[in-house]
Amino acid sequence: MAEEATLTERGVRTRERLIQAAREIFEEMGFLDARVGHITRRAKVAYGTFYTYFDSKEAVFREIADRLFTDMTEPGRLPLRGASPAERVRRANRSYYEAYLRNARMMAIIEQVATFNEEFREMRRRHRATSVGRSAHAIRRWQGEGLVAAGLDAEMAAHALAAMVDHALYLRLVQGDGDDTERFLDTLDALAIRALGLEERT
Amino acid sequence: MAEEATLTERGVRTRERLIQAAREIFEEMGFLDARVGHITRRAKVAYGTFYTYFDSKEAVFREIADRLFTDMTEPGRLPLRGASPAERVRRANRSYYEAYLRNARMMAIIEQVATFNEEFREMRRRHRATSVGRSAHAIRRWQGEGLVAAGLDAEMAAHALAAMVDHALYLRLVQGDGDDTERFLDTLDALAIRALGLEERT
Amino acid sequence: MAEEATLTERGVRTRERLIQAAREIFEEMGFLDARVGHITRRAKVAYGTFYTYFDSKEAVFREIADRLFTDMTEPGRLPLRGASPAERVRRANRSYYEAYLRNARMMAIIEQVATFNEEFREMRRRHRATSVGRSAHAIRRWQGEGLVAAGLDAEMAAHALAAMVDHALYLRLVQGDGDDTERFLDTLDALAIRALGLEERT
């Protein structure tokens, strides 16, 4: 049984070293090709020490993924006060882009694991639902204000636009499809804003 | 050896049985969990017979994926003559939705394999490039006609919208996220059309 | 059951083609790495045809080895009449060298098979016994004539000298250990002649 409630200070350090090492290894070779031995070697601990802190390879991965999702769903640092709806979309997107850029490699690995592991599929679904829900809420508000066409299904639209951003970033950042990222992010912003009918006409 | 040349009619039949069985097995349990023994049992042939026709598990998968991509990129059956741009987008999307629905399970497996196999990642990238290219071409034409904002990067927009459609369908059909598919497809259409500024205002 | 008593002319030709092809393949890749498929492809016949004529891979090899041993133990072409004992040794050796050179690659393969197959070990032993017996007979004669020291065990000496010639040729011709073969053969002659005390002192 790994992971007792109380850990000595030394234990905490070792555990942290293992998590850091695991993340590096997962990013470098993916979950499937990563071996427990790779992780312990990187962390400079004995093979068996891994199982002092984690029950399985999945267990470290779960912890890493948890932290990552927390980081990804943290609300943006850019202030939204007084911004127009279009600007709000842009800023929200920017916050997400930044988080994605920070975590691109791990996002890819989570994608990998989600293709064969129901638990992580569900974890991803939950996190997605949270942020899609926030977007849907905003869209509904804008619909109330007559800014967005009432006929649009807010939930579905939020879902689809999130899928656009997510997958476009995935293909671009993870699978290395194309350069000029800045211009690409602008395009994503523009598409989302127009799709919702939020563009400022001059 | 799995030599291609000169297969007797019986050989062709057995090979076809194996491909069909492999597709079923892959769809049911994914590439990673599929065993060659599962495939041969399903095809009702001896274990070794698999290797009479294919060099490896990857080899059948490659053939199945090839056929699938051919089916997916087949131009739509809906006639486009005389249709408005918005209508064209809708019809093109519909053709793609139908193909996706036919092949949803296998699309998921290809996604899975693409997360750890460079060859299939590249295969998917190529096919995506083809259809994205087609869309970008149409967008550029519409920009020439003043129908789509000139400031939009046609290539990137096509890429992003394809990502939206692809991933939204993936999450919905493959990972079973939500029902009311018809309404969802309508939402995708609407978002794409508005994002490009092609909606018919009344 | 392969190898019926009566073969049509066509059958004889096919069988011969297979033997020839098998010898080539064995020489090129050794017995262990040779596949029945290699042989039939080389002979330009169908896979199954092999088993029309031979019961197994060992069976063709046996036939090839038989023919080879017949060729190897054929008495030399050089006339021995009126030759001195030393000259006789030299000529006998030459005949053997020539045969060995003709068959070097196959000799190596027979060596290979003899290391794990009792039947071929025995076959080789029998053939060796025949030629060693001939040599021993000559040595005993020369001992009777006072040309070779009586204390020498004729049988063992013949055995040892045959081993010298055989293995030295094997290492040189088969494992490519050194060049200047002519000078090497001269050395073998000289050693054998001196070992028996047959050298002509001037």
Place this chain on the structure above:
Amino acid sequence: MAEEATLTERGVRTRERLIQAAREIFEEMGFLDARVGHITRRAKVAYGTFYTYFDSKEAVFREIADRLFTDMTEPGRLPLRGASPAERVRRANRSYYEAYLRNARMMAIIEQVATFNEEFREMRRRHRATSVGRSAHAIRRWQGEGLVAAGLDAEMAAHALAAMVDHALYLRLVQGDGDDTERFLDTLDALAIRALGLEERT
């Protein structure tokens, strides 16, 4: 991984048990027929334990062969001070005979592996070159002292005589061709001494 560094005492013991077991198994059934499972069963360890210490079946074999060649090329224990050349040849041969007798079974297996594995062919060639070089050196010295005919190629003669001894022993000890080994060894000594012209005439 079979890493070399830092083995605990227990590890060293297990590794040694595996090497001993492997040698026994190889001697009993040859390299080709030996299964990793045979070795681990003999060593009374789990299957996987083999791979804790060795990368492959070849790897243990390599280690065993290395040790054996070291043992085989260890200079003889018999003192050579003040001995006549003929006596030196005899004593050197005796040392080799003893080593060969100790290792006869494994020598046969190395012969087997050398017929299909270039690495071991080369390993054998290197060791042979070392000992042939020593003999050639002695022969050249004796030629300088007028004891051996100057016309003889020292290198080639050493090579041929080594081949004689090696192969005669191989056929006798390994393939069980004949008894009265003591008399046979005497014959080998006599032939080598006479071939070089080193016999003491009375």
Place this chain on the structure above:
DNA sequence: GATGAATGAGTATTCATTCAT
């Protein structure tokens, strides 16, 4: 806590041989 040795179930692939046409 830390260590690293021990475990053994799991699997793709090969290939000689058989056999239906």
Place this chain on the structure above:
DNA sequence: TATGAATGAATACTCATTCAT
């Protein structure tokens, strides 16, 4: 005779997890 498809037993190697110090 000739063909080539079908068969399935055989085996080295991997690696997550357990466990004795």
